[in-house]
Amino acid sequence: MSVPVPRGPAVATPPAARVPRRRERGVAGLxxxxxxxxxxxxxxxAPVLYALYLSLFTERLAGLGFDGxxxxxxxxxxxxxxxxxxxxxxxxxxxxxxxxxHIPVMLGAALLLALLLDSAVVRLRQLWSLAVFxxxxxxxxxxxxxWAYLYSPGIGPLAAVLPFDPLSDVGVLPSVVNMATWQWTGYNMVIFYTALQAVPREVVEAARADGAGPVRVALSVKVPMVRPTAFVALVFTVIGSLQLFTEPLVLRGFTGSVTSTWTPSLYVYEAAFIAGDxxxxxxxxxxxxxVCAALSALVMRLSARRSG
Amino acid sequence: MALRSRRAVLRASLALGSLTLAGCSSSAAPPGATRVRVWSWLTGMDRYVAAFNASRRDVFVELSVIAAGLSGGYAQQSNAIRGHNAPDVLHVEYQGLPQILLTGGLRELTDDVADLADGYSPAAWRGVRPDGRTWAVPMDLAPMVFYHREDLFDAHGIAVPRTWAEFGSAARAVREVDPAARITTFPLNDGSFFAGMCWQAGDPWWSVDGDAWRVDIAGAGTLRTAAHWQDMIAGDLVAGLVHGSQDWIAAMHEGRLWGLLGASWSVGTLNRSIPQDAGRWAVTTMPTWDGAPANGIQGGTAFGVSAESRVPEAAVEFLRWLSTDPEVPRIGSAFTTPFPAHLPSRQVARDAYRGGYFLGDPVYDVLDEAARRVPDWTWGPNALRVFSTAADRFGPVRTGRATLPDAVRRLQDDAVADLRARGLSVREGRRA
Structure with missing residues (x-):
């Protein structure tokens, strides 16, 4: 992460304008x-450095520990x-x-919804996008x-409708996936939709003129053109998935299937605030x-290779 | 539905009330008064503080309401201790006291409150003196008792169980009468509840043995308790609902649960959650193992003074008032059912009790009897973490992938490994 400080004119400025001196521009930039x-x-x-510092130390007690x-x-x-x-x-x-x-389901759904929204057939576009967002x-x-109430047997309807108990050991993962997908599909749909809006209309027109149907246009023209956006969304989602915290924390109040160290973030929370370590x-x-940085770098590299 | 929305409104209005009260109290500090900062999640603390501030000119208490215990309160307090900006008065439960002591953040109060020793229930006084030094001032006591639907037990001619063996047969009888009903719930996500159930069996999970902690979570009494509840769970004789959840409230009200293994503060829970159930419930002492009178404690509050407080005298003055002044239970009786640790205050609470909710024996008589039956117990320096680990270990019990006795044995290993890893001296098993 570097702070973008302008370092003076990189291109020739028009001769008519007053050319600010290097120093002045540096001060303004700062x-x-x-x-x-x-x-x-x-x-x-500062917090990152402090965390690095903390991670090298541990607290030792002695005897009964009452001396701190x-x-x-x-x-x-x-x-x-x-x-x-x-x-x-x-x-x-x-x-x-x-x-x-979560990633394929959520990003797939977001892309599909964005394509539908972008196609000419949809009416009440604003209302739809608002509803999904x-x-x-x-x-x-x-x-x-x-969601936890909806999953709870005796209160919510889902436990009775689903073929499995959404709060059981095996059911809790799909339950969390569902919660996160519900939360994030709309957000990513808006990102995709914005990218689709930027697809040049003449390209789409040309494809149509060549006889491509709406599905073909979507798959062969629009999707390849929003690929860079998809990779950015993918990076965010990968990082978000690794940092999964709130959904399982909430469910933990309703079921014993979510342990206190169920995700890495919960593990950190448990270590710091329950174990005091x-x-x-x-x-x-x-x-x-x-791990987050490594995975992001990997996705970025893949993206560069695909679009390059 | 009406039940739920009424609770929501109640909660919202309580929250609003505390906000406005807190707003008033902080603006009206008399000039020159010593300010004492207090963090607490005790219900009604704002009203106690307001009454204290109204009666004093020399000390002024500033209350910050924090999240309850393991929902964030302990984390906030231990972070503040580490950051050297802890408030003057900290909220500690008996079960969390030794764990907070390990941060070195509490001031020793042995000499400050030595004169109060005889005024408290022995169990409460022991609870603030884990190593023979006093580290906190007791507030209330939470002996466990058995709440039950007296009307249903009566109507179907089922005797209220006095022992755990009778409890098992009563559970079967309840299920025969109504296949959808269970005698009670046994929540597996609540380590504090499970510890209270085991307390009764007479093998404390921790004790101070010279200069070492003795850890005995898988002792004979605990294993006996675990085996009993394993059979009840495996035989589908108890429900698995979580205490205090919406589902649990509905089940209690609709007769799907006939009992509650609760503590003194459950009186308030019942009154608030199912007020329309007045005249159905009765309270009795816990069933016993083979008739030997004993029961555990679940929860209970005390308050400590920060080691770095610059106004410890004023903090102690407030805590003495909070813990022993008859005004406090009088205020508390207006909105809850306090069970003070200080015996003269308990008498005040008993006199102020409105009554009318329970059938049978007067509730304060039963609670008093229960408080007298509490055996020795010491909370360990990792009790709160053990509660959390217990919830993890007990999770698979409901589905049959683990048994309670096995989970308890693992809990012992977890607890011992945890303490050793932190450098504490640990001995395992029962004291010879």
Whole structure:
């Protein structure tokens, strides 16, 4: 992450205009970038550095522990503890499964809806897009509670209708996928729709003139042209999936099938705020961030190769 | 539906009320008064604080209502202790006290409140002195009792069980009368509840053994409790509903649940959740193991003073008032059913109790008897984490993929490994 500070004129400026001196422009640039740089440093860089620092230490107690903790340097000890913890492996497995189902279903649905919306046949376009986007406006906790009630046997109708218990060990993963898909489809549909709007009309016209039907136009013309957007949405969704937190946290109040370390983010929360082990929590967060960065880089590279 | 919306309105109006009260109280500090910052999630704390502030000119309490216990309150407090900006008064439950002590954030109060020792229920006083030093001031006590639908038990000629063996046969009888009904629920997601159930069996999960913690979560008493409830769950004799959930409230009201293994504060829960059920429920002491009178405790509040407080005297003054002044239970009786740890205050609460909800024995008599039956118990330095791990371990029990006794044995291993990893001295099993 670098702060974009202009470094003087890169192209020749028109001779008529007054050419500001390098220094002046540098000061103006710094002033303009200042607020962003401060916020970035204060709310992103400093906490990241502090987490890195914390992850190298652990608190040791002695005897009964009533004399309070002592901070001890452990080097990679916390990382080793997290990497060797079965609960952490299980949490990664859970989000991997979640992502495997959620990403294709959600992005597929979002793309399909966007294409439908973009096609000429849809009436009341605004109303449709609003309706699909609406779930994203509902706070995750509120949406989560509503879904949890819908899943609860005895109160909600879903437990009776579904062939499986949505709050059981096997049912809880599809339940979480459903909650997240409900929340995010509209959001990604809007992104896709915006990209589709930018597809040059003459290309579409040309395809039509060549005899392509609406389905063919969608698949062979529109979809390839929004591929870069799809990759950006994919990166966001991959990161969001790895950081899955609120939905399982809400469901945990309704079922024992969601453990306190069900996802990596819950694992971090448990380590920090229930076990009180901030060093291990920091190490797990750093590892999670590394995995996120690696996966994002992978997706970006794939995207570059496909569009290049 | 009406039930639910009324609760929602009640909750909303309570929240609004506390907001406005908090707003008033913070603006009216008398000049020169010592300010004491208090964090708490106790129901009605805003009213106690308002009454205290109205009666004092030298001390002024500023209350911040925080999220309850494991829903965020403990996290917030331990973070504040780490960040050296803890409030002067911290909310601690007996079960969370040793865990907070490990942060080094509490001030020792042994000398400050030594004169109060004789005023409290012994169980409460022991609860704030895990190692023989006093670390907090007791507020209330939460002995467990058995609430039951006296009308239904009567109508069908089923005797209210006095022992756990009778409890099993009563459970069968209830299910025969009404196949949709169960005698009670046994929530597996609530470690604090399970600990309270095991407390009764007389093998404390932790104890201080010289300079080491003794951990005995899989002791004989706990395994006996676990085996009993394993049979009840496997035989489909108990429901699995979560206490306090909407589903549970509906089941309690509609006669799908005939009982509640609850604590003293459940009186308030019943009154608020199902007020239209007045005249149906009765309360009795917990069923016992083979007739030996004993029962556990679930929850209960105390308050500690921050080690870094700059006004510890004023903080202690407020806590002495909160814990022992007769005004407090008088205020509390207006909106809940307090069961103070301080015995003279409990008498005030008993006199102020409106009554009219329960059939049978007066509720304060039963609670008093229950409080007298509480055996020794020490909460460990990782009790809150064990509650959370217990919920994880017990999850598969309902579907039959694990049994309660097995889960309890694993819980013991988890707890011991956790404490050892943090450098504490640990011994396992029962004291020789």
């Amino acid at each position: 002033l303009l970038a200042g607020p962003f740089a401060l916020l970035l440093a204060g709310t992103v860089l 903790p002592r901070q001890v340097f452990t080097a990679m000890g916390n990382y080793a503890a997290v990497l060797g913890d079965r609960a952490f492996h299980d949490s990664l497995g859970n989000v991997a499964l979640f992502a495997l189902v 609406l779930p994203h406006v509902v706070p995750v906790v509120i949406g989560g509670l509503v 901030h060093g291990r929590a920091a190490a797990a967060s750093v590892l999670l961030a590394v």
